[in-house]
Amino acid sequence: MILLDRVTKTYSRDMGAALDRISLHVDPKEFVIVVGQSGAGKTTLLRLLTREERPTSGKIIVGGIDYDKLKDKDIPLLRRKIGVVFQDFKLLPNKTVFENVAFALEIVGVSNREIRHTVPKVLDIVNLKGKENRMPRELSGGERQRVAIARAIVRQPRILIADEPTGNLDPKHAWDVIKVLEKINRYGTTVLLTTHNREIVDKLKRRVVTIQNGKIASDRANASYKV
Amino acid sequence: MRNVTLAVAAIAVMVVTLTIVLFSIITNATFTNTIAQITSKISVSAYLKDTTSEVQAQNLVKQLKQQPEVHKVVYLNKQQALQSYIDQNRQNPNLITAATEAGNPIPATIQIYPANLNQINEIKVFLVKPANAQLQTSDSPSYNGDRKQAIDNITHATNILRRIGAITVIVFAIICALIIFNTIQMAIFNRRDEITIMRLLGASTSYIRGPFVVESAIYGILAAVFSILIINSAFLASSSALQASSLGLLDINYANEYFDAHFWQLLTLQIGIGIIIGTVSSVIATRRYLKFKTK
Numbered sequence: 001m002i003l004l005d006r007v008t009k010t011y012s013r014d015m016g017a018a019l020d021r022i023s024l025h026v027d028p029k030e031f032v033i034v035v036g037q038s039g040a041g042k043t044t045l046l047r048l049l050t051r052e053e054r055p056t057s058g059k060i061i062v063g064g065i066d067y068d069k070l071k072d073k074d075i076p077l078l079r080r081k082i083g084v085v086f087q088d089f090k091l092l093p094n095k096t097v098f099e100n101v102a103f104a105l106e107i108v109g110v111s112n113r114e115i116r117h118t119v120p121k122v123l124d125i126v127n128l129k130g131k132e133n134r135m136p137r138e139l140s141g142g143e144r145q146r147v148a149i150a151r152a153i154v155r156q157p158r159i160l161i162a163d164e165p166t167g168n169l170d171p172k173h174a175w176d177v178i179k180v181l182e183k184i185n186r187y188g189t190t191v192l193l194t195t196h197n198r199e200i201v202d203k204l205k206r207r208v209v210t211i212q213n214g215k216i217a218s219d220r221a222n223a224s225y226k227v
Numbered sequence: 228m229r230n231v232t233l234a235v236a237a238i239a240v241m242v243v244t245l246t247i248v249l250f251s252i253i254t255n256a257t258f259t260n261t262i263a264q265i266t267s268k269i270s271v272s273a274y275l276k277d278t279t280s281e282v283q284a285q286n287l288v289k290q291l292k293q294q295p296e297v298h299k300v301v302y303l304n305k306q307q308a309l310q311s312y313i314d315q316n317r318q319n320p321n322l323i324t325a326a327t328e329a330g331n332p333i334p335a336t337i338q339i340y341p342a343n344l345n346q347i348n349e350i351k352v353f354l355v356k357p358a359n360a361q362l363q364t365s366d367s368p369s370y371n372g373d374r375k376q377a378i379d380n381i382t383h384a385t386n387i388l389r390r391i392g393a394i395t396v397i398v399f400a401i402i403c404a405l406i407i408f409n410t411i412q413m414a415i416f417n418r419r420d421e422i423t424i425m426r427l428l429g430a431s432t433s434y435i436r437g438p439f440v441v442e443s444a445i446y447g448i449l450a451a452v453f454s455i456l457i458i459n460s461a462f463l464a465s466s467s468a469l470q471a472s473s474l475g476l477l478d479i480n481y482a483n484e485y486f487d488a489h490f491w492q493l494l495t496l497q498i499g500i501g502i503i504i505g506t507v508s509s510v511i512a513t514r515r516y517l518k519f520k521t522k
Contacts, residue, residue, distance in 0.1 A: 050427065072518075079429035090424050107430035151428070 001159060001190045002026035002049065007058030009044050009214075018044040020214040021058070026192065028158070031185045033201055034194040035225060036211035042194040045211070046163050049192070050084055051075050063158055080108055083152030083189070085162040089144045091136040091151075097123065098132040101150045108155065118154060126150045126180050142173025149180055153189065160184060162193045166200060174200065201225035230417065233410040234446070240406050241450035241504060242457070244399035245497050249458050251392035252493065257482040258385040269341065271350050273359075274334040274367040277305070283362055284335060291339055294353060296346035301338040308333045334364055344379075404508040407446065411439050411512040422517070436513045443509035447501025455494050462486060 002024065009019040019041045026032050036042050047053040049062060051070065060067040063081050070078060091100050101122060102115045110118075123129055126146040136144055145165050152160055162181060166174035178200055185191045195201060201208060201224060208223035209216060275284055281304070288302045303311055309331045316322045326332060339354075341347050353359065354368040415422065425435050462483045486493065 052427075073432075076426075076429045076431045079427060084427060086427075090420075090427070092421055092424060104428050107425060107428055107434050 001028045001030070001063060002192065003059075003061040004045075004048075005059040007048065007055045007060060009041075009048060009053060010056045017056075017214050019048070019055075019211075022211075022214075022216055024209065024216065024219075026190060028190055029185070029188055031182070031191045031204070031206045032193070032209060033204065033206050034192065034209045034211060035196070035201060036194075036217075038196075040211045041214040042211055043163060044214075046084075046161050046192070046194060049161060050082060051078055080155060081157055081159070083149075083155070083157035083160040085145070085148050085152050085160065085165045087164040087167040089136070089148045091144060091147055093136055096133050096135060097128060097139070097147050100136070100147055101154050104151045104154050119150075122150045122154045125153070125183065127176070140173060141169045142176045145169060145173070145177045146180055149177065149184070153184055157189065159190045159192065162191065164194050164196065166195060166197055171199070178204070198225040230410070230413050233406075233413055237403075237407045237410045237443075238446050238450050238453070240399070240403045241446055241501060242453045244396065244403045244504070245450050245454035245501055246457050247392070247399055248396050248500060249454055249493060249497060251389075251396060252496075253458070253482050253486055254392065255385070255389060256485050257478050258388070260481050260485075261478055262382060262385065266344060267340075269344060269347070271339045271341070271347060271354070272367070272369050273337040273339065273354050274364040274369070275337070275362055276364055277334065279335070279362045284337070287359060287362060288337055290359075291337065291350075291353070294350065296342055296349045297339055298342040299340040301340075303336045303338070305331055305333065305335045308336045311336075334367075400504060403504055407443055407505055407508040408512045411443060411509045412516065414439060414442070415513065415516045426517075432513075432517050435517055436510065439513050440506050440509045443505030444502045445505075447503070447505035448498050449501075451494065451497035451501040454497055455490075458486065 003026075004022055004024040006021045006023055007019055008017050008021055010017045022041075022045070034042050034045065044053065048055055048060060051067065055067075062078070065078055065081075092103065095103060098119055101119045105115050105118065120129070120132070123132060126149050128143060128146055128150065131139065131143065136147065139147065145168075149160075149162075149165070152162075160181070165177050165181070169177065174197060181191055181193060182204075205222045205224075207219070207221045208225070210218045273287070275287075284302065284304075288300055291297055291300045309326065312326055312333050313323050339350050341350055351368055354363070422435055462479075465479050465483075
């Protein structure tokens with residue numbers, strides 16, 4: 001599903017490589033946690049996958065799309081296949097919960113009828129039923145993040161990338177979000193999660209990829225947090 | 228549109244630009260009409276001696292018609308020439324009385340209209356050839372050369388005005404495009420978070436650009452309507468307040484008629500130009516901002 005082959009990303013010659021010859025293979029329906037200290041290269045890795053950055057060298061293939069052959073005009077098509085959840089939610093403050101989720105469908109031209117049919121179902125999955133008409137500012141951090149997850153999965157992507165989705169949340173809300181991610185993974189979506197949260201990593205018992213100084217320091221199944 | 232001041236500025240400059248475009252078009256049409264009207268009245272007249280026979284006169288007319296520089300030939304025999312003289316001098320009965328009581332002193336006349344004003348001299352050269360000159364009176368041929376000078380002046384002025392008009396239109400169109408460019412950039416700046424999110428969610432460039440382009444096109448349409456209203460009010464003001472039929476060389480009546488007759492074409496043209504200026508500048512403005520910034 002995700003393949004990185006000796007991927008290097010260098011921002012400037014003086015700084016050294018943010019990612020240094022990283023190779024990673026993620027199978028369909030896998031749940032992979034990427035851990036590492038701040039500045040280790042986790043976010044760079046995710047930004048390469050969403051094509052916000054280009055690798056300096058190496059090969060990336062996601063969902064069968066070879067990034068070397070991807071033209072700029074096709075980047076929107078790639079991003080429609082990947083759901084992304086950000087640490088800072090990136091919700092539109094002037095839109096309601098329903099509208100924020102519907103927005104992801106509107107921009108790809110889904111009909112209003114279909115939107116009215118799909119969005120409530122997805123809000124149900126993330127346990128936000130009944131909060132469709134709330135504005136983001138009226139929600140807790142955990143609820144906002146679940147809106148962001150709903151928006152990321154409403155187009156049924158095969159891959160969900162979550163960049164420290166629990167980073168701004170208290171433990172209870174963080175667990176709510178993680179449970180939703182597990183639920184989505186059970187439905188068949190490949191999940192790539194980056195986190196700092198030791199407790200979450202230890203409890204999840206999933207494959208853990210540790211990045212240190214731009215390199216993969218360890219890659220273990222059913223692992224616990226170890227940086 | 229979040230920034231109302233910028234939007235108003237963009238529309239205002241576009242109104243000025245489109246008003247200049249419209250004014251240039253109407254002025255140009257009016258001058259062209261004035262030149263055509265004066266040109267049509269320019270002719271060379273050959274006065275025939277009373278001794279010249281009808282056959283000789285018709286022969287000369289025939290030869291004249293064969294000259295490439297001749298556009299039209301009108302032959303008036305003595306009687307017709309007198310009638311024409313009477314018609315022209317209705318305001319002056321003394322002249323008419325003098326002419327009729329003297330037993331028709333008006334000679335038969337051939338009026339020759341040139342194909343091109345610059346060829347008047349060639350017609351004159353043809354008429355003063357000895358074979359032709361002997362058929363004519365001593366003061367023949369005569370032509371209204373002072374009018375040619377007037378026409379040259381108008382043509383010259385029109386050409387200068389056309390150039391000034393074109394340059395002004397181009398300068399204002401550029402200013403207009405730059406202001407719209409800035410307006411749209413400001414609008415994009417105000418909505419940069421939303422655009423970033425749209426981008427990350429996979430919105431296509433055209434989806435993001437669409438509203439900005441439509442917004443600029445609407446500026447263009449509004450400006451076109453305003454410019455038409457301004458010119459229309461100007462005509463109303465000039466016809467009612469000034470009671471003027473001409474403003475220097477500009478024939479206001481004709482300009483007004485032209486505006487009325489071509490109202491819908493002019494409105495369509497203005498809207499078209501407004502939309503083009505608006506969309507082109509906003510497409511360029513968004514292009515710069517919507518590039519994928521992948522390094």
